[in-house]
Amino acid sequence: MGRTPCCDDKDLKKGPWDPEEDEILINYINKHGHGSWRSLPKLAGLRRCGKSCRLRWTNYLRPDIKRGPFTVDEEKLVIQLHAILGNRWAAIASQLPGRTDNEIKNLWNTHLKKRLLRMGLNPLTHEPLTACGPTASSPGARHMAQWESARLEAEARLSKGSLFFNPPPPLVKPNPDYFLRLWNSQVGESFRNLNGEAKTDCRSPISQASSSRKCGSASGVTVDVNPNIAISSSSTPESNQIEDPIDASFSSCWNESEDSSDTALQLLLDFPINNDMSFLEDDATNATPPLC
DNA sequence: AAGATGCACAACCGCATTGTG
């Protein structure tokens, strides 16, 4: 079949945008909205392809873009979300108001990835690196595999029409971004609000599954996502008891699906995001990779 | 002072997904 390339016109300008172009684009969108991106450049009188216009608008010109350096809290949140969502920058960006996927991607590639590496953590898995090769058999690696399999299972369930959360209205497709919804749900909120809890004994959720519903976030990190991001790191493992909000919302949400003991949610609660993010504050000056 | 190198960020490219007739 093939498709007409959208930006192959030799007449089209490439490279950095100049202020005049920005102004034209802003004025046009403020007046008419962007409508069809493909036809926008012609209508607005820009010698750019629609894709370029869209990118310029969404990544730079949009009025709600928050410019300036990322705060430590935002960086923590990016790391946490990356541990859950992987390189799904758009999904991560949706949790950081005013930040774009491109910006977060750049932040990750230029700062956070290196920082994790300096910390001796694998930026892909968020697991400790060792000089002795992959730690496939480590609990952490197992955990990752379990997490992934649970994620796939959950997505499969969703695709079969199993509705984990409030059933969407008819004709609305279930959002496949299961974990993002989980994160944003009451359950996720409870997860984020677990403060300084359950630092102990969060072993493999599968092995624990049938009896481990009290094992909460291993991170001890609280994250309030929107609109005012506020994360507090706590290292006070005062309580190992996760209170019932989790259980309640968990069980009420999960009732509809079978084998609730072995759940993606449990994995989320148990997810071994490398807990101590204090390195973000002092920028890994005291970071030493773990010896093996 | 000048060239080399590294870094940060904006923009591009191509594939995947979604929408539409």
Next chain:
DNA sequence: ACACAATGCGGTTGTGCATCT
């Protein structure tokens, strides 16, 4: 159901600036 267009997304590249030698 199919073909095609439009859009979204993630990986990669290009460019300008800062720092180093």
